[in-house]
Each structure stands twice: as C-alpha cells, then as structure tokens.
Amino acid sequence: MENLTSKQKNVFSYITKHTNKEGIPPTLDEIAVNFNYKSINAVRDHLRLIAKKGYIKVHPGKSRGIQVLKSLNSMRPEQLSCHDQIPIIGKIAAGAPIFVNQEAEDHLKVPTGFLGSGEYFALQVTGDSMKNININTGDIAIIRHQITVDNGEVAAVILENEATLKRFFKFTDRVELQSENPDFPDIVIPKSDYSHIRIAGKLAGLLTRKIDA
Amino acid sequence: MENLTSKQKNVFSYITKHTNKEGIPPTLDEIAVNFNYKSINAVRDHLRLIAKKGYIKVHPGKSRGIQVLKSLNSMRPEQLSCHDQIPIIGKIAAGAPIFVNQEAEDHLKVPTGFLGSGEYFALQVTGDSMKNININTGDIAIIRHQITVDNGEVAAVILENEATLKRFFKFTDRVELQSENPDFPDIVIPKSDYSHIRIAGKLAGLLTRKIDA
DNA sequence: TTGCGTACTGTATATAATTACAGTATATAA
C-alpha cells in the first residue's frame, strides 16, 4: 500500500470529512475552493494520484464521483489488511437466497485488523440451534466467505435457499450439519443431494448483545 | 416519525443502497431510470415527501445532493435510537485512565438499532477473568456508559487507574467484584475505599473472534 | 361531489460539474 504525500493526505482527509459531514462527496470545485486552488486541475491531479494509490475511486463523468475506499485509520503501517465495512446481507436460517444480487441492508465496522484477510459478510442469527456455543437469536454472525470448510468448523451453509449456521462434517458418503443444541436434530445430506447445498463461508466472528449480563 | 408509503420506501431503499454500494448518492435521473419513470419529476415528488418525513436531506442545487439521514432498519417501530460509531478507547484491565480526554483508537460500527439508547464505548479485553461467560482476550467489550449498575451485572470498573470487567455486587459495607473464572479471586472493596473506584459502565455487547470454531 | 395528497408524464431551460488542452514551477532520482 503506497503512502500518500502530505498534500494528498490533506486532500483525501477533506474528501472523507466532507463525505461524512454532508452525506455527499465534494465536487472538484469545492475541493479547489477549500484549498485555495485557482484551477480545479490541481484537484484533478491530486485525485488521480490518490486513486492510483487505492484510497479513492473516481467515477468518470459522474458529478461528485469520488468514492472513499479506505479510512485514514487504515493507513497505520502495522495493519496489513483492512475491512471496515462488512455488509449485513440477511438473516441466517430465515429463508432467503444469499450472495446472488445481495444488497446489504446495513453495515458493520470492526476495528482494523480484528479479522484476518478475506471477504466477509454478516448475517443476523435467528433461532437457538447453536446456543451451546453462545450464538443466539439477534446476534450477528460474521462470516468469512469461502467455498470449503474443514471438518468440525462452523459454517454458513445454504440449503434450499435457506442459510443455516451449523457445524460441518463431511464423510465419504454424506455431509452432516450438526447443531450445538440437543433440541435440534442433525441434518444429514446424502451424496446425491450435494447439488442442493452450498457453503457460504466460515464463522469468523460474532457480535452479541449482553442484555442479561 | 412518520412512515413512508411503500413506493417511497422503495425509492428510499434504492438511495441508501446506491449510496452504500457506489459511495456516492444517485442522481434524480439514475433513480428515475431504476424505477422506469419517464420523468424525473416523479422522483422529485418522492424526494420531497421522503425528505419531509425526515429520512433524507436534499441539498438544493447540488448534484447528487441526497443525504441519507436514517437507515431502513431504524424504521422498525421498536427501535428508538441509533449509534453507529462506537469509539474504542483502550484496553480493559490494562492500566490506562478512561474517559477524560479519550481519543478513540478506532471505531466500531454496529447495525442501527442493535443496541438500545445511550452512550457507548468499547474496550479491548485482555485477560481471562471472565472466560466463563465467554469473554476472552482479544474480544471487544461494548460498554454502555452509566455511573451505577445493578447488583450482579457485569460492569467496567475503574480502580487505581485500571479498568476491569467484573460482575458487580454492592453490599452495605463493601463492593465485591467477581470474576467469571475460578482462577481469579474476587476483589473486595471496603466502604472506606469507595473513593478509589468508579463505575465506567455496564457491559452491553461483545464482539468476538471465532478462530477455533 | 369536492378537495387534497400521492404518483406520475413531458418539454424546456438553467446551472452545476467534469473534461480537454496548453502550459509553468519545483523538487528528486538517474
């Protein structure tokens, strides 16, 4: 990750502040006025370089087309990966297809470096099938997107357009999805039905409410 | 808080999704195209009403001047307040004064409505003293700022400039801070030492990494 | 029925904002 020059940092900082404060990104002219540039081409030059270094994305031809991709916090050198924004794309065990055409309802932001590298998304948990490992209704499960998981790992699995969070075991002839709650039976999927299931990812984190504690 | 009509809700939803996805709010025309409106004045009418109901703010004369003020989730009637950004202001049980002049190291963003109303901050947990209730090193404890807690609640307590997370019990002559781990002894504070302790808040949530699961 | 708010269409105009082209100045590395 290349570093910004101090001028670029100032411009980038102004863009993020404007976007957060006003709700809309600034125009080139607004940036120019802020920094007393006589020509907006000074701004264009800056934007080009800031974008090249990956901090923003510029949408050509679109007004205010400056999309902030990183936060200033993520510039700390000791942090390798960053994923502030984790989209919450639905409820798990609540009947809705995932991934395809997913529009995020809301977002979660975790501290830089809290999770490892990878693609993450989040699902709100409904049901008690994993209560023995302290995952309960209302919690938000953070899932690392991966298409396989190791035996025994907790995975978000999609079966028949429903997403469920289960402990995953693959045997030679079947897949077993085990609950962490004796009230819920294990789900056994014979090899012939593999085409109906899909692994969405692996449980990577959990956001819990502590109302009782 | 007035409710949106279903059409308005659709338009509002499109605006929030566009803003989150593209990083910039949509233009009137982009909205019109999305909903197959032949005239952007249909959009203008919608925006006027959505803004009137407080969901967005329209910046007149500015392109893409649609600022989202609420999230769709906050429309659930049972949710009163929202607080996306929770500052992480230090480590708990790690010797550092809290609250005064606290500069946040990083921020946490939880879904709107996930927590109740109140002032929140977060602390990174070090140590295993609460492992029995699944709070472990590296987790991030979300604390609701309050100066008293009820008996038995888990509280962030400051003693001698160190913050600790303990189960709080107040008796007539003493305060006991109990760990949720038999390896750690309870801390007993006699009435005469009350001036040395302070309640920072009550445990409200927990963000956990699930590396093992 | 009348009136009112929501939900649109259509066209024309004004202005907001980006792009293009042609430069200058100042560092810093080869």
Add this chain to the structure above:
DNA sequence: TTATATACTGTAATTATATACAGTACGCAA
C-alpha cells in the same frame, strides 16, 4: 544534465444534473 513525478494556473467546451412549469390520473376523506 536530463528525465520524471508532483503540484499547480488558465481558458474553453461539453456533458451531467437540477429546476420550472404545465399538465393527467387515481384513491381517499370530508
């Protein structure tokens, strides 16, 4: 020295976008 990248100025053209005005249609409450 000669590049090469950053950091700007200036003007003109073009396109993107919002606004203004004039309507139509429908449901709903008085």
